Amino acid sequence: MSPSVEGLRGAVYDIVSQIPYGRVLTYGGIALLVGYPNHSRLVGRIMREAPDSELPCHRVVSSTGRLAPHFPAQADLLAKEGVRLSASGRVPLMKYLWRLDFPQA
């Protein structure tokens, strides 16, 4: 049997909790890191059910830099960390994406 989705939840929480201040990660990226390619939607579901008070889930965006729907506070939270959105309201990933293979550029 493969690791259950519940196990996945913990792995996802772990990754998200490690996203540095002022940086962001994508749903797909997280899915990849936890060993579940093509499960970006599942990661999204987990984030929706996640406690934003205990987890920086506002640092998770889509691969195109789009913010999460039904999460209006995300823009403000990111702004407080110095993450400035483009005119289209998206996060410039070229600048803020957390790249593990290129630490703190």
Place this chain on the structure above:
DNA sequence: GGGCTGACGTGGC
């Protein structure tokens, strides 16, 4: 089993 949904991703226009 069958069909619909969605905090996604990619590619085409």
Place this chain on the structure above:
DNA sequence: CGCCACGCCAGCC
């Protein structure tokens, strides 16, 4: 840059 169609896959009727 925006919009749309498709592909994707677990979860829930």
